Amino acid sequence: MYTIVPLCLSGENNMTLINHLLYLTQPFVNRPDLIQGPGGNTSVKDEEGNMIIKASGFRFEEITVESGYSKVNSKKISDYFFNVKVTDKTQEEKHSLQVIQNNILKQSSGEFFPKPSMETGFHAVLDEFVIHTHSVWSNLINCITEPFELLKKIQSKTGLIIAYIPFVSPGFGLSYLITQELKKANELQIKRPQIFFLENHGIVSHSNDLVEAQTMLLEVDKAIQNLLGISNEYPKTEILSMEKYYTPSNDFVWNSILKYQVDKQFFNQVLFPDQTVFFNNQITFSEDFGKKINIIPVKGIQYHCGEREAKSIHETMTAYFFLFDNILKLNKTPRFVSNEEIDYINNMDMEKHRKSLMK
Template identity: 45%
Template sequence: MSTLEQLSAPFATNPDLIQGSGGNTSVKISETEMQIKASGFRLSDIDNSNGFVTVNYDNIAEYFTASKYTETDDPEKHLKAFVADNIIGDRLKLPSMETGFHAVLDKYVVHTHSVYSNIINCTAGSEFLLQSIFPKDTPAFIHYCNPGFYLSKSIANLMASGTNRPKVIFLENHGLITHSNDAQEAVDLNSKVNKAIQNYYSIAIEYPESNLELQVEGLYKSNTLLLKDWMRSCGSIQAAMSLTLFPDQAVFFNGQIDFTGSNNTNFKISIHPETFEINYRTNEKEAKAIDETITAFYFILYHLKQLKLTPKYVSQANVAYITGMDMEKYRKNLMK
């Protein structure tokens, strides 16, 4: 088992930490080379020869420290091309769009879309809550940036801002990063942070795995435990799901939901407003990713309401930006 596979394994099959092909891990294997999860792949796809891309991380890190872009560039496309130029070996896959921030962090990096961290990230007053939950060693907090160039630049700035390199970083409306020069510490920090939030808010629920039932070819019904209960408690489905708590919602939900429950063939997702039955008109791989994303969304929203915390959403302008990103389109196309 490769080091990257070992680093990824504790998170690969836990939908409360990783939904679909979201999240990523990386390992720096030399002074210049880094293995990182490939875009559009699940952590569970990683083995000795698949599911990752090798890049020259030293050049990519310098891209940010030396500001190898101009204000007139489209920074997202410029970074994508720069990273592609720094792929080592197999060029059949693209590295994660978040390769930039992996390059500037320690040897071992774990980035999850933990639903527990996102209870904090998706509410007003996130930084105050972090101080309350972690009074002795408060994690770093990055205000919302769109994934890709802008998030990578913010993290590069954080790492360059002083001698203190925080090992735990919360990303507003996004997720959690832990990193270290010790692989086990990177894993343990991620687990420790999630457990601390669960304990602080007395969240003892066993998080459900996606449960899909094939209706006919290309149509799957969700039987995921607790999902309907959470949906019922959160009011109007259309009102709730028209707002975005985290980027993967924009990728999978935006303009793709039939809220009448009629299984309209023009929509990938059909939700009945009274029975809360959910059907997915797609292949099993994408249906599972969407179901995991809906479950994560409603877990977070349900707990925000139960804890009387005010939800904080991604702006419509940022939602439009995400849905227009080439890398998000690429990642989504890999599920077809």
């Protein structure tokens, strides 16, 4: 299939892992339809069982040769996920974080690399090149109540092996379920899934061929657009700097707020975990500098925070309304994440770490 080796990588023995990571990530940089805020992650492994992966809380465009990534012993993390027997989920969640923490490697300066992405577990168990995005196109399928007919069609259109992972909080649970899919394929001696659709979350592709990992994701997005009969156009997500706050540069979110007569309760309809990270306790319907998201009648939307955070909030807000609006237009029923699942996510240590890095 996609065995094309990118020109800049052929014949280069000394190409470092970081250059591979930058190359792998490139098509997904500045794509607010695929990545909102510091969501999503990419990773690359070497033959010695090491892996570099986007660091927790960084945006894709913030990965450079010097920073934005971490390095771990992925062989040890993978062994843990393949062998773990869960008796207590909360205890195991803590244990898994410890396993990852213990396997962070040191930089040449002697310091440890920064905290890796909270999804390090599933990256470790997959092939050499892994890409995980929060593509709104895949989420049009992940965030509806009956996705299976559509998934079957995507599978036959693309010829890819697709697995569907039911909603589970990011981190340990998700890595565990993906590992179970790989174990199942090994036991049955069938091909491993190439693409994982994650309910109310996003999509993962992996391959030992860098270009294949990229192409599969882009192909699936295109197949979804064709199948659902929607154009690939996505609203712009720029924000403007006003004197005391930031505001969207276009009316997409504001028009959606008017269209759905959005009130406080509206945002309790959670379509994906990052929504709770950004919106939880931050939305008000009056001018209030104590809250980050002000939705003010007649006046419009104001983001009361730094530019980096306002950008992430607005990208998340745009993705949320894009999904909500299109799912209804397609006559599908949205699947919302339950309150119990949301409370769990908000109390996760890794989410707290991520929140602290938002600013």
